[in-house]
Amino acid sequence: MIKLEHVHKTFANKPAVTDVSFEVLPGTLLVLLGTSGSGKTTTLRMINRLIEPSSGQITVNGKLIQEQSAEDLRRGIGYVLQNNGLFPHYTVAENIAVVPKLLQWDEARIRERTLTLMEKLHLPPAEYADVYPAQLSGGQQQRVGLARALAADPPVLLMDEPFGALDPVTRASVRKEFMALDELENKTIIMVTHDVQEAFEMGTRIGLMDEGRLQQTGTPEELLFAPANDFVANFFRDQRLSLELKTLTLNDIKPYLPPAAGSDNYQPHVLPGTTSCWDALEQTMHTEGVLSVDFRTEVFTLDSRSLMTALQVYKQNAANGTTTKSF
Amino acid sequence: MEPQQSLFDFIQQQSGKLLEQTLQHIGLTFISLLIAVLIGVPLGILITRKKVLAAPILGLAGILQTIPSIALLGFMIPLLGIGAQPAIVALFLYALLPIIRNTYTGIKEVDPTVTDAAIGMGMSRRQLLYKIQLPLAMPVMLAGIRTATVINVGVATLAAYIAAGGLGEFIFGGIALNNTNMILAGAIPAALLAIFFDGLLSLLQRVQLRKARKAVYALPVVLILLSSFYLLPSAYGTKLVAGFTPEFMGRKDGNLGLKKVYGLNIRTVVISDMIMYKAAYEKELDVISGSSTDGRVKAFDLVVLEDDKHIFPPYYAAPIVRNATLEKYPELTPALNKLSGTINDSIMTELNYRVDYLKQDPARVAKDFLVAQKLWLPARNGTKGTIRIGSKIFGDGYILANMYKMLIDGYTDLQAVTKTGLGGTKICFDALLNSQIDMYPEYSGTGLLVILAAGQQTVDSLIADRQKVYDYVSNAFMQRYGIRWLPPIGFNNTYALMMRRQQAAALHIKSISELKEYLTVKGKE
Numbered sequence: 001m002i003k004l005e006h007v008h009k010t011f012a013n014k015p016a017v018t019d020v021s022f023e024v025l026p027g028t029l030l031v032l033l034g035t036s037g038s039g040k041t042t043t044l045r046m047i048n049r050l051i052e053p054s055s056g057q058i059t060v061n062g063k064l065i066q067e068q069s070a071e072d073l074r075r076g077i078g079y080v081l082q083n084n085g086l087f088p089h090y091t092v093a094e095n096i097a098v099v100p101k102l103l104q105w106d107e108a109r110i111r112e113r114t115l116t117l118m119e120k121l122h123l124p125p126a127e128y129a130d131v132y133p134a135q136l137s138g139g140q141q142q143r144v145g146l147a148r149a150l151a152a153d154p155p156v157l158l159m160d161e162p163f164g165a166l167d168p169v170t171r172a173s174v175r176k177e178f179m180a181l182d183e184l185e186n187k188t189i190i191m192v193t194h195d196v197q198e199a200f201e202m203g204t205r206i207g208l209m210d211e212g213r214l215q216q217t218g219t220p221e222e223l224l225f226a227p228a229n230d231f232v233a234n235f236f237r238d239q240r241l242s243l244e245l246k247t248l249t250l251n252d253i254k255p256y257l258p259p260a261a262g263s264d265n266y267q268p269h270v271l272p273g274t275t276s277c278w279d280a281l282e283q284t285m286h287t288e289g290v291l292s293v294d295f296r297t298e299v300f301t302l303d304s305r306s307l308m309t310a311l312q313v314y315k316q317n318a319a320n321g322t323t324t325k326s327f
Numbered sequence: 328m329e330p331q332q333s334l335f336d337f338i339q340q341q342s343g344k345l346l347e348q349t350l351q352h353i354g355l356t357f358i359s360l361l362i363a364v365l366i367g368v369p370l371g372i373l374i375t376r377k378k379v380l381a382a383p384i385l386g387l388a389g390i391l392q393t394i395p396s397i398a399l400l401g402f403m404i405p406l407l408g409i410g411a412q413p414a415i416v417a418l419f420l421y422a423l424l425p426i427i428r429n430t431y432t433g434i435k436e437v438d439p440t441v442t443d444a445a446i447g448m449g450m451s452r453r454q455l456l457y458k459i460q461l462p463l464a465m466p467v468m469l470a471g472i473r474t475a476t477v478i479n480v481g482v483a484t485l486a487a488y489i490a491a492g493g494l495g496e497f498i499f500g501g502i503a504l505n506n507t508n509m510i511l512a513g514a515i516p517a518a519l520l521a522i523f524f525d526g527l528l529s530l531l532q533r534v535q536l537r538k539a540r541k542a543v544y545a546l547p548v549v550l551i552l553l554s555s556f557y558l559l560p561s562a563y564g565t566k567l568v569a570g571f572t573p574e575f576m577g578r579k580d581g582n583l584g585l586k587k588v589y590g591l592n593i594r595t596v597v598i599s600d601m602i603m604y605k606a607a608y609e610k611e612l613d614v615i616s617g618s619s620t621d622g623r624v625k626a627f628d629l630v631v632l633e634d635d636k637h638i639f640p641p642y643y644a645a646p647i648v649r650n651a652t653l654e655k656y657p658e659l660t661p662a663l664n665k666l667s668g669t670i671n672d673s674i675m676t677e678l679n680y681r682v683d684y685l686k687q688d689p690a691r692v693a694k695d696f697l698v699a700q701k702l703w704l705p706a707r708n709g710t711k712g713t714i715r716i717g718s719k720i721f722g723d724g725y726i727l728a729n730m731y732k733m734l735i736d737g738y739t740d741l742q743a744v745t746k747t748g749l750g751g752t753k754i755c756f757d758a759l760l761n762s763q764i765d766m767y768p769e770y771s772g773t774g775l776l777v778i779l780a781a782g783q784q785t786v787d788s789l790i791a792d793r794q795k796v797y798d799y800v801s802n803a804f805m806q807r808y809g810i811r812w813l814p815p816i817g818f819n820n821t822y823a824l825m826m827r828r829q830q831a832a833a834l835h836i837k838s839i840s841e842l843k844e845y846l847t848v849k850g851k852e
Contacts, residue, residue, distance in 0.1 A: 048447060050443070050446060050447060070449075071449045071450070071451050072449070073449075074446070074447055074448060074449035075448070075449035076449075079444070079447035079448065081440055081443065081444055081447070082440075083440045084440075084444075085438075085440040085441050085443060085444025085445075085447075086441075086444070087441060087444070087445070087458075087459060088438075088441070088463065089462050089463060098445075098448050099448050099449065102448065102449055102450065102454070148448075
């Protein structure tokens, strides 16, 4: 668990971070989203004391961060950097073993843990254990960076634009692998990014920052449909439709879909209610014939027109505060 | 003339000496390098942390680097005397800049993401330094050490000037003796050492990072090992220490003769003529190879040891004059002969002392002497003819040329002009042969060995007897060149061994044989 209370940071009398407070619970991932210079990275680096806050309190797992030495604190926090920051003179295995070594684990345990992580991150040890980072592709390097951060199984993980240096295709695949890791269960994770799509895809909650202030913290739906101010509303303008479609599921818009028609008919294409609107819309484009949705209790037929209409109504209701979904 | 000796012969003959000098050279280079690494690397690390210190420390090391090496060695003498200490300090100062600068740059250039990651993983400052910064900066630091090594191998040749040994002994000896083989015997190994160590370090720089870690541990061991080479040659010693010029070291009528004829075995260092006398005065050296009439013999209260077995050839000074001139102006000979027999060694030393050390005007010193000898007459300002007097660039020559001018002006109706500062023997003699000058003072030994270049047998048969040498050159010059040797002036400006007056008296040493006696009886205590 990570908790920030009224945290300020000024550099040479210029405020970098102003009055930031939030709490991240175990098993959730908070994305700090914002443009360059918004203070998101400064906020992240204050948590493992790479930067000391000017005022305010930060607690990690219920303990004030100043109560322990910076080294001990950091050894208990996984840290992933944008340009991976791998040690070029260490092999892959040695890179992964850095923190366990600092914690003075015994050799056998380090070896076992390293091999396990390499397997999980699709880096076959036989092939990669004794290879130097320079010999790896960008995606592989970033996977080693993730493995290094997870090596000592820290309860807390800080990630500073972890996929930022990768090309879009590699980024998507590494991100997917990461999200699927069982290692992440019950971890408290904060990730910094300026990529809106990434934030919506990965964040349990999103904190949108601008000019050192946290503009709004909430679930993706809350940021989209109940923006706290104009800045938040405008921030997503360019990608609003695709974000909305990706964020909402068919379950969310069910009340606004037209009633079922011919539901007893044989339906070759059935989608579950948990399908995102984005995927459902895509299906309507690629499907010949009738598409239906299985809401368990009832089955609706679906076409692109009815889906977009339902979304429209959902948004109107959300703006009026009369949506059925509670945030 | 003896047949030309090949470089290979020379190296074979002098292999023992060459090995000794090479070991000294390596030793000097690496002792100073080791100290520079021990001090430069921590300083380089310090200025990556205390950034305010970076500019002043790098600036200071840069200024040290710009001081000419011979000047830096010179500065060291008043502080540290002569020998290994000042040489090592000077070399250390030269090695410092590349090592500090490259340590600083190497650490600065470590990818900030990597150091950020290391700190973020929870490394302490110490762990960061030893596990990340130093290993990653190592190639750049090694490049600095490599530069420093090559600089040191080069500058260490100059150590021979201040009695610290090394390959410079051959190089400067060879230059002084105009012996190409000797120069090459010093210069080629010095160049090879530079190339060898440069290659070795570049190899170290390029090995795989992993192996480099082990190589880096080996480096200090190798440095210490190489440094210890310096101690090997000087492990033996005698009670007294001799300092000889590079030229004297290589001459038959120098150190080689001392060993052969006297059997003199004394711990010897090679040293520049410029600081040798002072070093003897300051008790850094006990015996030096000087020039018997040098003014500094008096300035530093030294005493010349008698050459009782006559290994140093006689260098009696006498005016040599074109015979044609003497026949044209018969009054010239008696005027010039007025000086004959008036100046002995100690008088010449005194006169040189006044010119070289007290910086008095040679013309004034010459006049004072003539006046004291009651030989001086006011100039007659005659117009009968002009006599052109030459001289070499040394003190002796200036003073004598001035005396002869005054004698000619005072005793004849001729007008004398001086052309002093004609460089070495060759320039003076060529000027005389080609009638650009009419006379100049020359030494009998120089006439025999340099101008006539007499064969070894002739030299051996004459060398012990000053009169025989004088007669031989006087006849040969008349026959071959039509140049006449007038009677000698009196002093003998030859090589000499000298000691501090006090020490020589205390040890009852008056001759080279007595010195030898003292060393063999008491040197092995």
